Amino acid sequence: MNEFELIHRYFDRPAQNAVLGVGDDAAIVRPTPGFDLFVSVDMLVEGRHFLAGVDAAALGHKTLAVNLSDMAAMGATPRWVVLSVALPHNDEAWVAGLADGFFALADRYKVGVIGGDTTRGPLTLSVTVFGEAPAGRALRRDAAEVGDDVWVSGALGLGAMALREKLNGDLILPADVFTAGIERLEKPVPRVELGQGLLGLAHAAIDVSDGWFADFGHILARSNKGAELWFDALPTHPWLAERRAVYPELIAAGGDDYELAFTAAVSNREQIVALGASLGVAVTRVGRVLAPEEGVTLVDVAGKPVKLKRAGYDHFA
Amino acid sequence: MNEFELIHRYFDRPAQNAVLGVGDDAAIVRPTPGFDLFVSVDMLVEGRHFLAGVDAAALGHKTLAVNLSDMAAMGATPRWVVLSVALPHNDEAWVAGLADGFFALADRYKVGVIGGDTTRGPLTLSVTVFGEAPAGRALRRDAAEVGDDVWVSGALGLGAMALREKLNGDLILPADVFTAGIERLEKPVPRVELGQGLLGLAHAAIDVSDGWFADFGHILARSNKGAELWFDALPTHPWLAERRAVYPELIAAGGDDYELAFTAAVSNREQIVALGASLGVAVTRVGRVLAPEEGVTLVDVAGKPVKLKRAGYDHFA
Numbered sequence: 001m002n003e004f005e006l007i008h009r010y011f012d013r014p015a016q017n018a019v020l021g022v023g024d025d026a027a028i029v030r031p032t033p034g035f036d037l038f039v040s041v042d043m044l045v046e047g048r049h050f051l052a053g054v055d056a057a058a059l060g061h062k063t064l065a066v067n068l069s070d071m072a073a074m075g076a077t078p079r080w081v082v083l084s085v086a087l088p089h090n091d092e093a094w095v096a097g098l099a100d101g102f103f104a105l106a107d108r109y110k111v112g113v114i115g116g117d118t119t120r121g122p123l124t125l126s127v128t129v130f131g132e133a134p135a136g137r138a139l140r141r142d143a144a145e146v147g148d149d150v151w152v153s154g155a156l157g158l159g160a161m162a163l164r165e166k167l168n169g170d171l172i173l174p175a176d177v178f179t180a181g182i183e184r185l186e187k188p189v190p191r192v193e194l195g196q197g198l199l200g201l202a203h204a205a206i207d208v209s210d211g212w213f214a215d216f217g218h219i220l221a222r223s224n225k226g227a228e229l230w231f232d233a234l235p236t237h238p239w240l241a242e243r244r245a246v247y248p249e250l251i252a253a254g255g256d257d258y259e260l261a262f263t264a265a266v267s268n269r270e271q272i273v274a275l276g277a278s279l280g281v282a283v284t285r286v287g288r289v290l291a292p293e294e295g296v297t298l299v300d301v302a303g304k305p306v307k308l309k310r311a312g313y314d315h316f317a
Numbered sequence: 318m319n320e321f322e323l324i325h326r327y328f329d330r331p332a333q334n335a336v337l338g339v340g341d342d343a344a345i346v347r348p349t350p351g352f353d354l355f356v357s358v359d360m361l362v363e364g365r366h367f368l369a370g371v372d373a374a375a376l377g378h379k380t381l382a383v384n385l386s387d388m389a390a391m392g393a394t395p396r397w398v399v400l401s402v403a404l405p406h407n408d409e410a411w412v413a414g415l416a417d418g419f420f421a422l423a424d425r426y427k428v429g430v431i432g433g434d435t436t437r438g439p440l441t442l443s444v445t446v447f448g449e450a451p452a453g454r455a456l457r458r459d460a461a462e463v464g465d466d467v468w469v470s471g472a473l474g475l476g477a478m479a480l481r482e483k484l485n486g487d488l489i490l491p492a493d494v495f496t497a498g499i500e501r502l503e504k505p506v507p508r509v510e511l512g513q514g515l516l517g518l519a520h521a522a523i524d525v526s527d528g529w530f531a532d533f534g535h536i537l538a539r540s541n542k543g544a545e546l547w548f549d550a551l552p553t554h555p556w557l558a559e560r561r562a563v564y565p566e567l568i569a570a571g572g573d574d575y576e577l578a579f580t581a582a583v584s585n586r587e588q589i590v591a592l593g594a595s596l597g598v599a600v601t602r603v604g605r606v607l608a609p610e611e612g613v614t615l616v617d618v619a620g621k622p623v624k625l626k627r628a629g630y631d632h633f634a
Binding site: 019020023024025026027028029033035036037038039040041042043044045046047048049065070071073074076077080082083084085086114115116117118119120121122126128129130131135138140142204206207222224271 | 324336337340341342343344345346347348350352353354355356357358359360361362364365366387388390391394397399400401402403431432433434435436437438439441443445446447448452455457458461522523528539
């Protein structure tokens with residue numbers, strides 16, 4: 001089966017939301033009148049963003065999930081996606097698995113898979129996702145305001161905990177904790193509905209992929225704000241919560257969380273809690289936004305500074 | 318300079334046509350009311366789509382050019398582009414060169430560079446380009462009609478000729494011919510204005526990237542049509558034209574042409590010739606579209622079949 005047949009067989013499915021899907025020089029879609037278009041791209045490389053030998057379907061899921069997470073962080077509704085893949089071998093079973101995981105998640109969010117490119121090369125995936133939101137509305141990184149609450153969804157550190165155990169084996173996790181971490185690491189659930197619900201409630205948002213402290217720092221940098229951030233309030237798995245002081249980096253800087261970090265006016269607290277409850281997603285207040293001259297501090301419950309050995313994941317480290 | 322700094326320094330330029338450019342979870346653009354959105358993705362891998370050691374600026378140009386060529390083939394006006402790059406080393410000079418070549422071409426066509434992702438990995442580029450055209454109008458591959466003229470723009474075979482000389486050195490090309498071929502290979506000029514002009518004049522179109530015979534075959538397959546194709550009419554460089562019978566594959570199946578192959582009603586002949594003349598782009602009639610049961614034949618000027626050892630480039634060959 002050559003390149004064209006491989007693409008045709010596994011990616012040339014009738015696309016949702018499309019005038020013309022895979023199979024021409026370009027796909028054609030019809031944007032919703034009065035809406036802005038949101039575009040995000042991610043490249044994933046074997047050995048860096050995922051381990052060699054990872055299950056193809058899990059990888060297909062995660063590849064799309066991390067991009068849907070970007071749409072969630074903007075408050076946009078994901079609508080379309082294109083995928084390009086460099087494959088070291090013409091491995092039909094692997095492509096089939098990848099497509100299964102990818103399309104299952106796409107179908108769940110009614111995202112049209114409108115384009116694909118496959119070539120031979122070191123295993124690399126690149127995804128571009130498109131979303132829509134009413135024109136002029138978005139959860140931008142540069143929109144945090146002094147006095148805002150700092151929020152984070154779900155729980156932090158599970159993916160990083162599982163990855164460390166898998167690579168180093170030094171945490172000695174109970175089996176159920178390890179399983180929960182692996183599930184988060186390999187099959188993260190993007191907070192799409194939460195992001196949509198926060199449009200109009202939150203000011204700034206970002207998705208937590210490289211580590212919460214570094215990622216939230218992007219909001220502060222682009223908004224030109226300071227913050228007091230409460231380490232002991234950071235939501236995490238009970239196993240990690242008991243060892244909070246031992247592994248602060250796993251929680252605050254681990255990465256692979258795909259939660260939303262956001263800021264919102266104090267007056268919207270109750271609505272945000274109600275939104276989280278209606279979606280079954282925990283939302284936790286973990287700090288407040290300050291003027292830029294007050295700087296950024298991460299403190300424990302006693303108000304003492306917490307030091308992190310590193311702030312987040314550096315793709316070139 | 319880490320990943321974020323590298324991206325910021327070379328790709329975080331104020332984007333044309335964008336509400337919000339690089340630097341958030343997603344870029345935001347505002348589609349033109351009443352227009353469809355065209356999306357195309359290409360992945361380029363070192364050693365397969367370009368040679369190791371290629372000049373970074375030339376690569377930046379070509380990476381975008383091949384994608385603009387896809388927009389041209391749809392009759393769409395390119396508007397936005399995102400680029401993801403996996404880099405084996407954190408090589409600032411190389412990234413700067415790549416960005417230079419990429420942005421120079423983007424600026425020429427007023428295409429906004431609205432997103433980028435950079436990571437460490439084997440040298441791989443992935444580009445997603447977006448274009449627009451009035452809703453419901455496009456040059457689709459499935460739109461060829463019986464009786465249509467078959468056209469091709471520019472000249473075929475120059476890039477393949479230069480690549481073969483570079484790799485094998487067996488053509489013994491005069492220096493000026495080699496230079497012309499390398500120019501086409503490394504700095505192809507996408508036929509954007511021609512594609513736009515053909516909207517309403519042509520029926521079906523495709524861009525010639527993998528070899529004209531195979532690429533035009535996609536039009537015939539998707540349109541369910543046959544064709545008589547005239548090998549001796551195929552426009553090429555004078556040096557190759559003199560050796561047409563010796564190197565038929567370089568002309569008809571070489572690839573790296575980035576010309577447009579298209580079909581149009583006979584009644585539009587004069588307008589198409591006038592369009593080409595107004596743009597300074599040769600347009601040549603090279604066959605006619607037949608009913609599917611008449612099959613596809615490639616014939617010489619005497620009407621005898623021309624055999625090609627291969628029809629085009631297979632990315633998994």
